[in-house]
Amino acid sequence: MFVIKPAWFVKGRSCTTNLLTAFECWTEWLDQGYGVDIVYLDYKKAFDSVDHVKLIEKLHQNNINCKMIKWIAAFLENRKMKVKVKAEFSDLVAVLSGVPQGSVLGPLLFLIFINDLPQWIRNSMVLMFADDTKISCRIRNEKDCVMLQNDLDYLMNWTKDWHLDFNIEKCKTMRIGHKLHNEYKLNGVQLQEVEEERDLGITVVNNLKPSSQCAKATAKAMQVLGLIKRNFVLNDEEDFRLLFNGFVRPHLEYCVSVWSPYLRKDIECLEKVQRRATKLVKGMKYKSYEERLKLLGITSLEKRRVRGDLIQVFRIVKGFDLVNTDDFFELDNGGGHALRGHKWKLKVKRSRLQLRKCFFSQRAISSWNRLPEYVVDAPSVNSFKKRLDDWFEDVDI
Secondary structure: OOOOOOOOOOOOOOHHHHHHHHHHHHHHHHHOOOEEEEEEEOEOOHHHOOEHHHHHHHHHHOOOOHHHHHHHHHHHOOOEEOOEEOOEEOOOEEOOEOOOOOOOHHHHHHHHHHOOHHHHOOOOEEEEEOOEEEEEEEEOOHHHHHHHHHHHHHHHHHHHHHOOOEOHHHOEEEEEOOOOOOOOEEOOEEOEEOOEEEEOOEEEEOOOOOHHHHHHHHHHHHHHHHHHHHHOOEOOHHHHHHHHHHHHHHHHHOOHHHHOOOOHHHHHHHHHHHHHHHOOEOOOOOOOHHHHHHHHOOOOHHHHHHHHHHHHHHHHHOOOOOOOHHHOOOEOOOOHHHHOOOOOOEOOOOOOOHHHHOOHHHHHHHHHHHOOHHHHOOOOHHHHHHHHHHHHOOOOO
């Protein structure tokens, strides 16, 4: 087992890389015949609970310049707050904990405060994004369940040392692919087991299939589309692009590399949103979907997902995303076929489960290996997108 260090909201790290890393491990474990247990952790008033004394101690531990520490201490000390209810104010009360929200420095101080939390994990994988933390473990037998519980106990020791408590009522567990019934606890309190959980904006279910996320994304997009239909008249392509691309499509493509559908029913579930949206443009209602796409200068959502996968592969393989490339792909350096095409070809791996075969790191390889060398050798992400779009116009994918 292994530990993955935190992934903050900085360049090269994102919700997508966090979720891709998690699903890469989970689907691989399931494909190997193991189970997976996940514990979603929730801090109690995370940003408001940071102890100022402990924070200063953390700054010293990180070897931050003493003058800088004094400046930060002055930034935190002697703060007071009051509450307004209608026209009445409460008395001023000293603020002894918490990082100032709404400031640039506040989130940074919080990240420094919890940065060493993964070091307390001995056996499980931990992934963090700001104050969202999840730990997971490959489950072969009851011994692995005990190891995960031990890691939870270590985390409780961390919270006691640093005075940042978990909101145990909101911490949840999810059991995937096995029938062991070990109960996980924090501070002696049994955690609620769920079949579905919201993870960085997407819905994760206990079979890791994307159908539930597809349905919810479609429902939200349809809701927004209904608002557009009632309040706007789409006269031309520019109106359509402005409203659909800005307000509807983001619901259908947020972190979609993680949950891209592979069942035809789910693919059509998403596509029907764009089918309906394109009919709202003046003069398009009675044309075929393919004609509408061509006249509006757009592609199907299914083709856009292939494009998104290729962009994400490029970001990982070329190092634009700060993740370990070897966790996802292996360069195909052997055999005569590797000499044809481009030098960044990836090795195709065998998978047992459809879930694994259709996950990002497996499904994207064939499309990536087909790309011409001039596209793959793009010097930047934007350049790659431009070359990819130009190539797409000449091929059928």
